[in-house]
Amino acid sequence: MNELFNRVSVRDFMPDRVENDKIERILDAGMHAPSARNQQPWEFIVVDDKQYLEALSKISAYAWPASRAPMAIVVLGNRDYMTNPVMWEQDLSACTENMLLCATSLGLGSVWLGVAPIRERMNAVTDIFDLTENLMPFSIVAIGYPTEGKHAHRTDRYRPERIHHNGY
Numbered sequence: 001m002n003e004l005f006n007r008v009s010v011r012d013f014m015p016d017r018v019e020n021d022k023i024e025r026i027l028d029a030g031m032h033a034p035s036a037r038n039q040q041p042w043e044f045i046v047v048d049d050k051q052y053l054e055a056l057s058k059i060s061a062y063a064w065p066a067s068r069a070p071m072a073i074v075v076l077g078n079r080d081y082m083t084n085p086v087m088w089e090q091d092l093s094a095c096t097e098n099m100l101l102c103a104t105s106l107g108l109g110s111v112w113l114g115v116a117p118i119r120e121r122m123n124a125v126t127d128i129f130d131l132t133e134n135l136m137p138f139s140i141v142a143i144g145y146p147t148e149g150k151h152a153h154r155t156d157r158y159r160p161e162r163i164h165h166n167g168y
């Protein structure tokens with residue numbers, strides 16, 4: 001559980017490559033997420049090509065960390081796997097969060113770059129990879145070894161006043 005409380009968004013990375021076994025572990029963590037009716041609608045594009053990372057960094061004003069990372073994973077929903085399509089965004093959120101937590105546990109930094117449901121961002125990712133119509137870009141997770149000292153620190157977010165018992 002430590003990684004859950006220690007995770008912070010990292011947006012500035014060392015140039016070092018992320019080892020293949022760590023990438024595989026992060027993908028495995030994503031695929032272990034809960035999903036509605038266990039539909040597991042996810043697919044992934046692992047990106048370490050600088051040109052693609054640069055292109056991904058331009059899909060929104062906030063996606064720039066993709067160009068600072070040695071790699072990113074584009075998380076997609078595949079309509080062909082969806083038996084409960086209305087829940088696809090919840091499924092892919094759980095998947096993305098699992099990947100962030102796994103990256104933290106492996107000593108890596110990561111940040112969730114939002115794509116869905118913003119249509120322009122989804123279209124931009126579709127265009128970059130020439131994706132077929134059944135594939136819906138959901139998020140981008142930029143990953144790498146964090147640079148020293150530049151990152152947010154864990155903050156106490158516990159707010160007892162947000163908790164209600166047996167009614168509001």
Ligand SMILES: Cc1cc2nc3c(=O)[nH]c(=O)nc-3n(C[C@H](O)[C@H](O)[C@H](O)COP(=O)(O)O)c2cc1C
Pocket residue numbers: 007008009010011060062063065111112113114115152
């Ligand atoms: C749905 C979603 C979309 C996000 N999109 C972006 C983004 O486009 N660019 C970015 O730098 N961070 C993005 N973030 C990261 C948030 O800014 C970050 O989680 C938040 O500021 C809290 O900081 P922490 O992750 O360090 O706890 C996104 C997070 C979520 C959950």
